[in-house]
Amino acid sequence: MAARVIKALCIGCGVCTRMCPLGAISVQVKTASVDNALCDECEECIFACPNGAITV
Numbered sequence: 001m002a003a004r005v006i007k008a009l010c011i012g013c014g015v016c017t018r019m020c021p022l023g024a025i026s027v028q029v030k031t032a033s034v035d036n037a038l039c040d041e042c043e044e045c046i047f048a049c050p051n052g053a054i055t056v
């Protein structure tokens with residue numbers, strides 16, 4: 001498993017991309033996405049997202 005972005009809640013602010021220590025999140029077309037191969041479920045992005053748009 002990896003972190004998952006709830007697209008309906010994501011506003012593409014990019015905060016999560018800066019918080020991920022593994023560079024596993026990118027923002028394309030105003031929605032974040034997680035590279036499942038890189039994510040180790042550290043949950044940093046979950047706490048960082050202002051909209052509660054990331055879950056595991």
Ligand code: SF4
Nearest residue numbers: 010011013014016049
């Ligand atoms: S921090 Fe949250 S709202 Fe901002 S791009 Fe990441 S998932 Fe989307």
Ligand code: SF4
Nearest residue numbers: 020039040042043045
């Ligand atoms: S859970 Fe950790 S490793 Fe996975 S995307 Fe979020 S910040 Fe990156």
